[in-house]
Amino acid sequence: MSGQSCLETNAWICGEYFRTRSQELTDATVQHVLITVVSVAIGLAIALPLALLARRRKxxxxxxxxxxxxxxxxxxxxxxxxxxxVFGLSAALVVTGLVLYSLTILVRNILAGLEAVPEEAREAARGMGYGPWRLLLEVELPLALPALLAGVRIATVSTVALTTVGAIVDYGGLGSLILDGLDTTFKAQVLAASVLCVVLAVAADLLLLLLQRLLTPWTRAHRVRTPRAPAGPAQAKAAEPA
Structure with missing residues (x-):
């Protein structure tokens, strides 16, 4: 019938869904973001000492x-x-699982960044009287920052996707809406929540990329114009018109 709304016809794209369920979408998005941010932050706090231990004690x-x-x-x-x-059906269960998943990405990237620090930089800092902690904080970590932030970007995007699995314990953010929509064949809800997950992942990656560029300006590739060498006698002669 022409008078039916898109909710009644169960359409995939439905503006009325956004108008009537905006608060539900907002709450799910906020929960998704909070779980992601907390998981990556805790993962980074655990991964850094693990990477330092792995580097100092082979x-x-x-x-x-x-x-x-x-x-x-x-x-x-x-x-x-x-x-x-251990955690029961709680948000802590989801966060702990996501933290454990993020460790392999973060530890490997931090370790790779630390091992890529030039030995000349370390020797110069030691020659200036830097102790182990000052060397780490003022020389090694800043130089390892590009690899560290690259790991945070990968871990964040991965966590945005994995957070949806938390829907099995009702702490999945947008994943809970996707699961509920699949159970009830609510097409508009499934599509809207899925698209928002993708938007969150892309937005998080772009924001972290911007942060990485701001914090590591020395890594930007500068286009340097190479001066042309003067033509030799043979080249000059060959270039002359016949």
Missing amino acids: AFAGPILGVTTVLYTLPSLAMFSLLLP
């Missing part, structure tokens, strides 16, 4: 990288099931 590097890699390979449902007896 005997720990293998076990740290191995354990974090194994955790990353676990299916999300299996991970949440293993954590369920």
Whole structure:
């Protein structure tokens, strides 16, 4: 019937859905963002000391990288099931799982950034009287910042996607709307929540890329014009018109 609304016809694209369910979408988006930010922040706080330990004590590097890699390979449902007896059906369950998933990305990137610091920079800092902590904070971490922030970008985008799995315990942000929409075949809700997840991932990546460019201006590629060498006698003669 021509008088039916898009909600009644269960259309994929429905402006009325956004008007009538705007608060529901806002709440789910806010929950999604909060879970993502908290998970990545805690993951970074754990990954940094792990990477420092792996770099200073080579005997720990293998076990740290191995354990974090194994955790990353676990299916999300299996991970949440293993954590369920400890945290119960709560947001802490989802956050803990996402933190464990982020560790392999963050630890590897931080470690790669630290190992890429030129030894000449370290030697120069030691020659100026820098102790281990001052060397780390003022020389090594700033030079490792591009790799560290690249890891944060990858971990954030990955976490935005994985947060939707938290819908199985009703703490999945937009994932909860997607799951509910699939259960009820509510097309507009599934599409709207899915598109918002993609928008969040793209927006987070662009914001972190901007932050990376602001914090690491020395990594920007500058186009340098190479002066042309003067033509030699042979080239000059060849260039003369016949």
